[in-house]
Amino acid sequence: MATINDNYLKLKAGYLFPEIARRVNAFAQANPDAKIIKLGIGDVTEPLPEACRTAMIKAVEEMGDRASFKGYGPEQGYTWLLEKIAAQDFQARGCEIDALEIFVSDGSKCDTGNILDIFGNDNIIAVTDPVYPVYVDTNVMAGHTGPANDKGEFEGLVYLPITAENNFTAEIPSQKVDLIYLCFPNNPTGAVATKEHLKAWVDYARANGSIIFFDAAYEAYITDAELPHSIYEIEGARECAIEFRSFSKNAGFTGTRCAFTVVPKNLTAKAADGSDVELWKLWNRRQSTKFNGVSYIVQRGAEAVYSQEGQAQIKELISFYLENAKIIREKLTAAGLAVYGGVNAPYVWVQTPNGLSSWDFFDKLLHTCNVVGTPGSGFGAAGEGYFRISAFNSRENVEEAMKRITDRFTS
Numbered sequence: 001m002a003t004i005n006d007n008y009l010k011l012k013a014g015y016l017f018p019e020i021a022r023r024v025n026a027f028a029q030a031n032p033d034a035k036i037i038k039l040g041i042g043d044v045t046e047p048l049p050e051a052c053r054t055a056m057i058k059a060v061e062e063m064g065d066r067a068s069f070k071g072y073g074p075e076q077g078y079t080w081l082l083e084k085i086a087a088q089d090f091q092a093r094g095c096e097i098d099a100l101e102i103f104v105s106d107g108s109k110c111d112t113g114n115i116l117d118i119f120g121n122d123n124i125i126a127v128t129d130p131v132y133p134v135y136v137d138t139n140v141m142a143g144h145t146g147p148a149n150d151k152g153e154f155e156g157l158v159y160l161p162i163t164a165e166n167n168f169t170a171e172i173p174s175q176k177v178d179l180i181y182l183c184f185p186n187n188p189t190g191a192v193a194t195k196e197h198l199k200a201w202v203d204y205a206r207a208n209g210s211i212i213f214f215d216a217a218y219e220a221y222i223t224d225a226e227l228p229h230s231i232y233e234i235e236g237a238r239e240c241a242i243e244f245r246s247f248s249k250n251a252g253f254t255g256t257r258c259a260f261t262v263v264p265k266n267l268t269a270k271a272a273d274g275s276d277v278e279l280w281k282l283w284n285r286r287q288s289t290k291f292n293g294v295s296y297i298v299q300r301g302a303e304a305v306y307s308q309e310g311q312a313q314i315k316e317l318i319s320f321y322l323e324n325a326k327i328i329r330e331k332l333t334a335a336g337l338a339v340y341g342g343v344n345a346p347y348v349w350v351q352t353p354n355g356l357s358s359w360d361f362f363d364k365l366l367h368t369c370n371v372v373g374t375p376g377s378g379f380g381a382a383g384e385g386y387f388r389i390s391a392f393n394s395r396e397n398v399e400e401a402m403k404r405i406t407d408r409f410t411s
Contacts, residue, residue: 007143018377020310020362024271027366037401038372039328039390042187042346046253046320048301049313052251055304059297065329073392075288076205077260081299085260087226089245095232101280103287104294104302107260108217108244109333112181113138114290115213115242115261118282119269123178126158129377130188130386132215135181136345143284151381161382162189167198168310168340168349176208182231183215187223188388189349190325190341192227199247205240211269211279212241217259220250220318222344238264242279249346250354251305251377256292258302321346324389324398331402333388335409346391349376353409361387369404 025074028036047053062068075083081135082099090097098238112134127135136154139145144157147201153159160170163386170182181199184193200391205212214231222229231237243262246353262285269410294302304310325342333339338351350373352361358375376386391398 017050051310052301056301059300108246130383186346190345190347
């Protein structure tokens with residue numbers, strides 16, 4: 001008889017966002033006239049930049065001509081896209097990243113889970129708390145953890161609390177860990193990391209033979225010139241870090257699907273016999289075996305991001321969402337709520353008022369304001385008592401949602 005991967009059974013609560021959808025759908029069915037505004041998931045709302053649309057339309061036309069038709073492309077991505085990524089996202093910032101060290105994919109969410117394929121099962125893994133749930137859940141699915149306790153913490157993971165007291169930037173662990181998940185600008189708290197903070201992590205990783213998984217999906221929202229956009233801006237990071245990037249939040253590719261992962265060629269980890277193995281070769285082998293690459297049409301759209309027109313249009317998009325974040329931050333602060341983030345990130349992290357639990361506050365906003373956010377406890381035990389609000393929506397919806405909330409909490 002066929003058997004299942006029992007590790008999935010450890011995920012008792014289900015994935016955070018399906019649970020939100022379940023509650024919202026139940027409320028909507030019971031209240032069909034309610035005008036619900038969703039500021040929960042980080043899904044963009046504004047149209048794809050014109051430069052990307054134009055490039056994709058041209059690519060579709062090319063697919064209709066035998067002479068320019070494209071079938072299977074390189075699993076790692078087309079050279080013309082890799083070279084633009086390397087030049088503009090990394091080399092322009094002084095990062096020594098070569099085009100061949102970049103792997104184009106259909107999403108950084110996928111990559112942060114798939115990267116575990118090339119690592120062993122006996123690594124000690126550290127995650128921040130609160131944390132993007134994918135980091136934890138994919139490790140559970142892979143059998144890297146034991147069961148969860150009453151707080152939802154899984155046995156076998158090292159949790160690094162990020163709180164208001166430490167400015168939502170995790171402290172270096174006192175114990176040795178092998179794999180470290182870092183996300184800056186942070187999802188869900190909206191916190192950012194200075195070069196000094198990342199340097200401390202790089203130094204720790206190099207001293208302990210650790211690998212940092214650096215999720216920079218929101219780097220385009222950094223407006224402070226002193227803050228790093230890539231971990232490779234830190235000396236020594238090539239020896240200890242893999243970076244994940246996405247076109248979803250800067251260019252609106254959430255439904256179009258395109259991202260990339262950077263694996264430096266000199267980055268190594270230990271085999272069972274103690275020898276050093278290049279991770280680039282393993283990831284290349286993994287992608288070549290399990291992935292057929294991102295479509296030619298989508299990659300042409302991504303390439304247009306780096307054109308002069310594309311850069312200007314993306315700047316407008318980022319500014320639009322950051323203005324939304326500013327509105328959310330200022331209105332909720334004026335309503336007397338404790339608010340964090342939302343400056344160099346599209347997320348605002350709110351402390352729930354009057355001792356309400358995260359899910360109680362979720363239900364309260366849904367039922368009294370018809371506004372949807374994300375309960376902080378869904379991101380980990382340390383997220384209890386907080387709530388994430390996303391700036392990804394129309395200006396009209398953001399302003400209306402803030403009016404409903406502030407009217408409710410200032411009346």
